[in-house]
Amino acid sequence: GAGVSQSPRYKVAKRGQDVALRCDPISGHVSLFWYQQALGQGPEFLTYFQNEAQLDKSGLPSDRFFAERPEGSVSTLKIQRTQQEDSAVYLCASSLERGDYEQYFGPGTRLTVT
Amino acid sequence: AQSVTQLDSHVSVSEGTPVLLRCNYSSSYSPSLFWYVQHPNKGLQLLLKYTSAATLVKGINGFEAEFKKSETSFHLTKPSAHMSDAAEYFCVVSDGSSGTYKYIFGTGTRLKVLA
Numbered sequence: 001g002a003g004v005s006q007s008p009r010y011k012v013a014k015r016g017q018d019v020a021l022r023c024d025p026i027s028g029h030v031s032l033f034w035y036q037q038a039l040g041q042g043p044e045f046l047t048y049f050q051n052e053a054q055l056d057k058s059g060l061p062s063d064r065f066f067a068e069r070p071e072g073s074v075s076t077l078k079i080q081r082t083q084q085e086d087s088a089v090y091l092c093a094s095s096l097e098r099g100d101y102e103q104y105f106g107p108g109t110r111l112t113v114t
Numbered sequence: 115a116q117s118v119t120q121l122d123s124h125v126s127v128s129e130g131t132p133v134l135l136r137c138n139y140s141s142s143y144s145p146s147l148f149w150y151v152q153h154p155n156k157g158l159q160l161l162l163k164y165t166s167a168a169t170l171v172k173g174i175n176g177f178e179a180e181f182k183k184s185e186t187s188f189h190l191t192k193p194s195a196h197m198s199d200a201a202e203y204f205c206v207v208s209d210g211s212s213g214t215y216k217y218i219f220g221t222g223t224r225l226k227v228l229a
Contacts (some may be wrong), residue, residue, distance in 0.1 A: 004157070033216060042204055042219030043158075056214045091158070093217075100146050100165065100208055100215050105158040 002026065004106035006092050012112045013082045021077045021109045025094030032075050033103060034067055035091040043091055049075060050098050082113045116141045118188075118205045120220035128228045133192040135223045137205030140186065146208040147188045148217070149179055153201045161203075164188060175199070200227045 005024045013019050025032050030051055035043035036059075046065065048056040051072035060067070064083075069075040079086055089110050093103040121136040139145055149161040162173025169181045179190045188205060205220040 031215075033214075035217070035219075040222075042221050043217070044219070045216040048214040048216055056212060056216065058212075059216075093158075095215075098215070100210060102148075102160055102163060103217060105150075107155075107157040 004092055004094055004104050006090075006106040006109050008109060009107065010110050010112075012114060015084060015113055016081055018078065018080045019082055019111065021079075021090050021111070023075045023077070023092030023094075023106060025073065025075070025092070026104055027073075028096070029094035029104075030072075030097050031095040031101070031103075032069055033093045033095075034075070034077050035093065036061075037089040037091055037108070039088070046077070046090075079111075082111075084113050087111055087113045116145060116207045116209050116211065116218055118147075118207050118218060118220040120203075120205050120223050122223050123221065124224050124226065126226040126228060127195045129197055130194050133190070133195045133199065133225065135190040135203050135205075135225065137188045137190065137220060138186050139188055139205075139207050141207060142211070146210070146215075147179075147181065148206040148208070149173065149177070149188075149190050150204045150206055151201050152204065152222075158204070161190070195225075195227045197227050197229065200225055 032049040034046040037043040045059040049069040064080045066078045089108040091108045092106045095101040117140045119138045147164040150158045172178045
């Protein structure tokens with residue numbers, strides 16, 4: 001079956017531009033996570049949704065980062081006024097339920113801010 | 115707070131020799147631990163998962179890991195390396211204390227397999 005998909009796969013933005021990154025989770029998955037992976041590092045948690053409710057946004061690095069999942073399926077991560085330090089791979093993951101379930105990861109969006 | 119430490123950032127082995135990737139964890143209660151593999155330009159793939167059912171966990175592609183509470187370790191092993199095993203490996207703990215079960219990743223171990 002279809003896995004987690006993300007688009008675009010690559011995004012180049014000039015410093016100061018706004019970007020929107022899309023995640024399509026596995027159909028029926030309740031939980032959705034966003035992670036940020038800087039070059040040479042392990043992924044770091046950004047935010048968590050249970051259906052349409054954003055229950056944890058403790059990992060968002062600044063108020064320039066905003067995420068939504070309005071209908072409990074597709075999610076968008078938006079970064080306003082991008083900075084060079086935002087350059088990273090942004091990973092989306094979904095899991096079946098809230099709780100200790102395996103997370104399935106998408107291929108990621110590589111964001112480069114010039 | 116929960117955390118994982120991967121003790122080696124790079125490991126090189128010859129094809130056909132054993133693989134050992136080391137991971138130590140810190141947790142205030144019985145953790146759920148995972149190993150994921152990341153091939154270049156591909157998504158993270160689950161190798162195996164420990165959730166307290168059995169201390170020796172078998173995963174895909176011949177990998178296994180042993181949970182040792184006394185040593186707070188969860189090392190990943192494989193008896194015989196293949197060229198296709200070359201990738202980045204992440205040890206992960208699931209943070210249930212927050213209620214979200216978000217993943218906390220180690221910094222990764224890059225495995226190189228020499229012909």
